Amino acid sequence: MAAGVATWLPFARAAAVGWLPLAQQPLPPAPGVKASRGDEVLVVNVSGRRFETWKNTLDRYPDTLLGSSEKEFFYDADSGEYFFDRDPDMFRHVLNFYRTGRLHCPRQECIQAFDEELAFYGLVPELVGDCCLEEYRDRKKENAERLAEDEEAEQAGDGPALPAGSSLRQRLWRAFENPHTSTAALVFYYVTGFFIAVSVIANVVETIPCRGPARRPPREQPCGDRFPLAFFCMDTACVLIFTGEYLLRLFAAPSRCRFLRSVMSLIDVVAILPYYIGLFVPKNEDVSGAFVTLRVFRVFRIFKFSRHSQGLRILGYTLKSCASELGFLLFSLTMAIIIFATVMFYAEKGTNKTNFTSIPAAFWYTIVTMTTLGYGDMVPSTIAGKIFGSICSLSGVLVIALPVPVIVSNFSRIYHQNQRADKRRAQQKVRLARIRLAKSGTTNAFLQYKQNGGLEDSSSGEEQALCVRNRSAFEQQHHHLLHCLEKTTCHEFTDELTFSEALGAVSLGGRTSRSTSVSSQAVGPGSLLSSCCPRRAKRRAIRLANSTASVSRGSMQELDTLAGLRRSPAPQSRSSLNAKPHDSLDLNCDSRDFVAAIISIPTPPANTPDESQPSSPGGGGGASSTLRNSSLGTPCLLPETVKISSL
Amino acid sequence: MGAVMGTFSSLQTKQRRPSKDKIEDELEMTMVCHRPEGLEQLEAQTNFTKRELQVLYRGFKNECPSGVVNEETFKQIYAQFFPHGDASMYAHYLFHAFDITQTGSVKFEDFVTALSILLRGTVHEKLRWTFNLYDINKDGYINKEEMMDIVKAIYDMMGKYTYPVLKEDTPRQHVDVFFQKMDKNKDGIVTLDEFLESCQEDDNIMRSLQLFQNVM
Numbered sequence: 001m002a003a004g005v006a007t008w009l010p011f012a013r014a015a016a017v018g019w020l021p022l023a024q025q026p027l028p029p030a031p032g033v034k035a036s037r038g039d040e041v042l043v044v045n046v047s048g049r050r051f052e053t054w055k056n057t058l059d060r061y062p063d064t065l066l067g068s069s070e071k072e073f074f075y076d077a078d079s080g081e082y083f084f085d086r087d088p089d090m091f092r093h094v095l096n097f098y099r100t101g102r103l104h105c106p107r108q109e110c111i112q113a114f115d116e117e118l119a120f121y122g123l124v125p126e127l128v129g130d131c132c133l134e135e136y137r138d139r140k141k142e143n144a145e146r147l148a149e150d151e152e153a154e155q156a157g158d159g160p161a162l163p164a165g166s167s168l169r170q171r172l173w174r175a176f177e178n179p180h181t182s183t184a185a186l187v188f189y190y191v192t193g194f195f196i197a198v199s200v201i202a203n204v205v206e207t208i209p210c211r212g213p214a215r216r217p218p219r220e221q222p223c224g225d226r227f228p229l230a231f232f233c234m235d236t237a238c239v240l241i242f243t244g245e246y247l248l249r250l251f252a253a254p255s256r257c258r259f260l261r262s263v264m265s266l267i268d269v270v271a272i273l274p275y276y277i278g279l280f281v282p283k284n285e286d287v288s289g290a291f292v293t294l295r296v297f298r299v300f301r302i303f304k305f306s307r308h309s310q311g312l313r314i315l316g317y318t319l320k321s322c323a324s325e326l327g328f329l330l331f332s333l334t335m336a337i338i339i340f341a342t343v344m345f346y347a348e349k350g351t352n353k354t355n356f357t358s359i360p361a362a363f364w365y366t367i368v369t370m371t372t373l374g375y376g377d378m379v380p381s382t383i384a385g386k387i388f389g390s391i392c393s394l395s396g397v398l399v400i401a402l403p404v405p406v407i408v409s410n411f412s413r414i415y416h417q418n419q420r421a422d423k424r425r426a427q428q429k430v431r432l433a434r435i436r437l438a439k440s441g442t443t444n445a446f447l448q449y450k451q452n453g454g455l456e457d458s459s460s461g462e463e464q465a466l467c468v469r470n471r472s473a474f475e476q477q478h479h480h481l482l483h484c485l486e487k488t489t490c491h492e493f494t495d496e497l498t499f500s501e502a503l504g505a506v507s508l509g510g511r512t513s514r515s516t517s518v519s520s521q522a523v524g525p526g527s528l529l530s531s532c533c534p535r536r537a538k539r540r541a542i543r544l545a546n547s548t549a550s551v552s553r554g555s556m557q558e559l560d561t562l563a564g565l566r567r568s569p570a571p572q573s574r575s576s577l578n579a580k581p582h583d584s585l586d587l588n589c590d591s592r593d594f595v596a597a598i599i600s601i602p603t604p605p606a607n608t609p610d611e612s613q614p615s616s617p618g619g620g621g622g623a624s625s626t627l628r629n630s631s632l633g634t635p636c637l638l639p640e641t642v643k644i645s646s647l
Numbered sequence: 648m649g650a651v652m653g654t655f656s657s658l659q660t661k662q663r664r665p666s667k668d669k670i671e672d673e674l675e676m677t678m679v680c681h682r683p684e685g686l687e688q689l690e691a692q693t694n695f696t697k698r699e700l701q702v703l704y705r706g707f708k709n710e711c712p713s714g715v716v717n718e719e720t721f722k723q724i725y726a727q728f729f730p731h732g733d734a735s736m737y738a739h740y741l742f743h744a745f746d747i748t749q750t751g752s753v754k755f756e757d758f759v760t761a762l763s764i765l766l767r768g769t770v771h772e773k774l775r776w777t778f779n780l781y782d783i784n785k786d787g788y789i790n791k792e793e794m795m796d797i798v799k800a801i802y803d804m805m806g807k808y809t810y811p812v813l814k815e816d817t818p819r820q821h822v823d824v825f826f827q828k829m830d831k832n833k834d835g836i837v838t839l840d841e842f843l844e845s846c847q848e849d850d851n852i853m854r855s856l857q858l859f860q861n862v863m
Contacts, residue, residue: 069685073704085705119712122682439730481728489802489821491809493731499808 043081044095049088050081057098064122066098090117102129111139149421172252192245193308199238199301206231239275242268242301264307271301314418318411325410329403333370336399340366340392347385354381370396445475446482447495681714683755693759694767700759707755715752718742732806740800744780770856771843778842789829789837794822 020027040055044066061067076083084091090109094117097103105128106114118125128136166174175185206224224231246268253259274294306312319326341362348356355378356362365378369392380389486492494502683689683704690697711720718739725738745753745761764772779785783793798818805813829837829845846852 063682065682068682070682072686073683073701073708075701085709116712120708478728482731485729485801485804489805489809489817491802491805491811491813491817493805494808494810496808498810499812502810502812 044091045076045079045081045083046086046088046091047084049091051091051095053095053098060098060101066094066121068122070122086120087113087117090114094118094121094123097123097127102131103127104129105132105136107135111136111143115140149417149424169252170254172248173254176249176252189308192241193305195238195241196301196304196308198234199242200299202231202234202238203295203298203301235275238301239272242272242304246272264304267300267303267306270297271304274298310418314415315411318407318414321414322407322410325403325406329400332399336370336392336395337363337366340370340388340395343388344380344385344392347382347388348380351381351385356380356385366392369393371400372396444495446479447493449475449479450493681754683714689756689759692756693763695759695763703759703762704755707758715754716758717752721745721753729804729806731808732804734804736796736800736803740780740783740797743783744776770847770853773856774843774846775839778839787839789842790835791822791826794825794837795819798822798825 041052042055042058044051044053058066058071065071071082074082074084090106090113093104093106093114103118103123105111115125125136125140175182175188179185179189207222209220210223210226211220246265249265249268250256250259259265274297277294306316341359344365345356345359345362348354348362356365362378368375368378369389372393374393380386482493686697686700689695689700693700695703707716708714710716710724716724721742722735722738725741726734728734742753743749745757747757747760761776764776768776778789781789781793781797783796795818798821802813802818802821807813826835826837828849829842831841831844
């Protein structure tokens, strides 16, 4: 129901008195409304700025956060107000919606941020009022297009991350699509480009007249007829290369049907087909005319350059997207040509020896005049003809000049979009690398903590480094979580250096004699194993000796690919970039469960409910992980046996 | 001539509009909103106090303003705690353990119910929840393949740089040890009763179940 309707309800109910005399049955009893404190003022505290409004105002829209019981989740009993940790400037618009019934879109704010606020408060974007709706939609669409471009760019430019187990087909296809990925692909790319150029130049040079052998009178012949064998060989070589390339592409294409239907493959086929047809057509007089026509199609080889040139592709794409403008241009030109040709014909009809013999003959004149070419092979001689001729040329300028700016602006837009996409792709890699660097701080924090003897018994507290003692609750609990995972799997987290050292030790051990390797393994990494998992250490030592370096490398590769899947930070998940321990606020919630992931970032310290958090670092966590811990790796949990040797 | 141009331009704009609207419709349909039950009801159904529920909800709402978590978001959130390795498979199994009704999205009520069991439930309830987690196809039995998947997912979270170097058959060995302990009648599958019995016999497990009482 609309906003103000609720205010009129008492009036409507009072007006029901008019029905009383007419009612044939007794009317139902009135609903017992609780002592209506309708005029209660609610205080909504948004990040420190207090908004006060009637309760009724908020109740107008019961399917939103503020209008429903959902706001009770944000109620702070101590201060008696509803606290939201959101942007106060945006909240102003949300509250105005309740007051006026119209949601306005702020001009200077990012549309994405506004959308997120709407999603949080449960307001559907359709509620944006008519005055701001157009702008809201335009900005949203712009954003969506840009995001789609980014995604496409990510998927397309997914160069180096090809799964190791890809088939020859997949690798070939990737080499064809992105020539920059490997040197061989690049070489192939340039070689085909060179041969396309050679083929086109050969076609052109073929027709130049060269001076024939000394004869009286010296006859001029086109070069193609003079050196037929040379040109034939060159043509054959080019066609062979093109055929090979086409067949390779056909083999490597992930979807052959789609590839066959694509424009580039059609161009390829048209480029090489005339040659083959020419081979099979016998050289007799009847067919040679058609054969000569076929040679024209050889010029299509120049279109193969579009794989090599992005500008050409953009041009083609522009023409395709401006198809309607071009159609309009053609249609209006045709109309104008017919009109003016008819007029000119009838104007010049009377003259003797006139060129305007028929209306179709006058078409040529009209076209030449409208496009302001003016060859002068056909000119009007009567006065009427000259007048109409001048009108024709003037209107020609107009008709052609009108659609051209549209096409140009389309081209410019697409071209700039492409430039932007390329630039963004280049910057994206740098951005992601920097983000990864920042996030590695979190990864290294745990390793640092271990190095500083954090996992020692807390009884020897004095010797612990200051940094270990001064960790925030979040850090403590996160490290406890990682520590529990280590205990579950009986493996430890290390950094790359130690890992490569260990890897080197393993591979070396595999290559040297078996006996020494067993002993060295038992002493080195095995010592840890023996303390951690006594049952399995013996089995593992034997297995270590037996396993070759290749096996370990194989599993490394597997882990490599698994660990190499780095996910980019999620746009929705707010806590993604802020998961650094020192950035998070102090809290009582553990981070083991994703509970804490969710709670840890937004909740301010003042709001945490109970101070009964035990001060031990081991407090808190999801029981599920412990269960796995204990059920799967019982020996690992015994704290006394675990003495982690220094890394 | 002008009339022709006018009709052409209007035709063009009409052609363009339908495709634009389609994108808009898609954008708008993704706004699924879910509102949880009242605070009192949730307080009655779970073992949390009102304050705790409030804290939980605020965090939940911040991450998922629409009121439901889908699997992708869940995986991303969980992955942030294990930057070393790949937590996606384990998060997948966790998600399906949370999503009791198998709708593909976890609402706040499901979330809070599961947490209530895990943090404030009885030993029996916790163990049963864990059994449910391990039982991937929810047929009431844990077989070796399911256990292998779970254990592999856990080892994936360790990442590449571990000490000692992770071997290929480590998960399998781990599963064998587990089955040795849990499978009483050696029939290759672990039933709920076997699981409960074996866990209750193990002091370590019982002790560590109490470790995570004070999460909130």
